[in-house]
Amino acid sequence: ELGPYSHFMQKEIHEQPKALSDTIEPLLEAGFVPELFGANAKELLSKVDGVLILACGTSYYAGSVARYWLESIASVPCQVEIASEYRYRDAVANPNWLVVTLSQSGETLDTMEALKYAKSLGHDKTLSICNVRESAIPRSSEMVFYTRAGAEIGVASTKAFTTQLLALFALTATLAKIKGRLSDTQEQSYLDALRHLPGSVQHALNLEPQIKIWADRFAPKEHALFLGRGVHYPIALEGALKLKEISYIHAEAYPAGELKHGPLALVDDNMPVVVIAPNDVLLEKVKSNMQEVRARGGELFVFADLDSHFSESEGVHVIRTPRHAGVLSPVVHAVPVQILAYHAALQRGTDVDKPRNLAKSVTVE
Ligand code: M6R
Secondary structure: OOOOOOOHHHHHHHOHHHHHHHHHHHHHHHOOOHHHHOOOHHHHHHOOOEEEEEEOHHHHHHHHHHHHHHHHHOOOOEEEEEHHHHOOOOOOOOOOEEEEEEEOOOOOHHHHHHHHHHHHOOOOOEEEEEOOOOOHHHHOOOEEEEOOOOOOOOOOOOHHHHHHHHHHHHHHHHHHHHOOOOOHHHHHHHHHHHHHHHHHHHHHHOOHHHHHHHHHHHOOOOEEEEEEOHHHHHHHHHHHHHHHHHHOOEEEEEEHHHHHHOHHHHOOOOOEEEEEOOOOOOHHHHHHHHHHHHHOOOEEEEEEEHHHOOOOEOOEEEEEEOOOOHHHHHHHHHHHHHHHHHHHHHHHOOOOOOOOOOOOOOOOO
């Protein structure tokens, strides 16, 4: 069942180009039409003027990427909430907002309860983005988008995450179109970007030998920092979660601009700092945050595309990630941090597919 791979996690990381092309297929056929989300979606989505995303763990980070997309592409306000917090808050409902639950398994108890709570507050436009057909959460939602990642066995979510991102991108573009904020040219360019995405992800997978060398250096460490800004900040969060979840190395992620407000105190020559730094509008800011780290002796491991113009120097290691047209860059950059965590865990000899204390579906509180 594992084929040439040593673990399900490794297999699932490598299945991403296929998982993505399978998930993209209906989009490429139909374009960004509401029907992608169900027969009743046209009517329901036409009334939406905001989006509330409810999720846990990795799914929450997928939602956090989507917030940047929804605001910048569709000009739709978005709130992303950790389900276990939302369900116990005295949240103020806005029935014109769409409630999106993100859950790979469709069975996560806190996400299910958060959905029930949102409905009890009067939210009746609900969409589930899920990888498991007919599971509890999609069954309780008005609209559904199934990602086509195939079964994910490793506890650490990989292909479910990147396909969730695609679903959220499709939602963003669809809302933008409904609101008249997506020109035909823009739609075509997004569809082209989607078409090329599996190829870019394959290029990222080809970086595995280089990333493994970094992972060997990480393995003896007990702490690591991950930095990103803007739409790449949630990818830093996801990288830190992957690393701690399977290698048990303590990892934290920060938006790089927050460094000087506290975490910079942790940085010394024993602290590896991973930076997600493709060329985007915040790159120059990230570069100056990196200088702050270097000045304190922190060793930098930078994932940067060709356009970021980084060169290696003492204490600054660079891996060139594939260039990928703007907005979908977080999908491509999720892959190297998964590989880094995987190889660091291998080096440490942990149980990669079944990390201690964790379960694939969290159906208890
Ligand atoms: O099935 P779900 O997407 O609802 O699961 C939510 C989290 O438990 C899950 O994403 C968890 O954080 C992953 N194991 C992380 O890799």
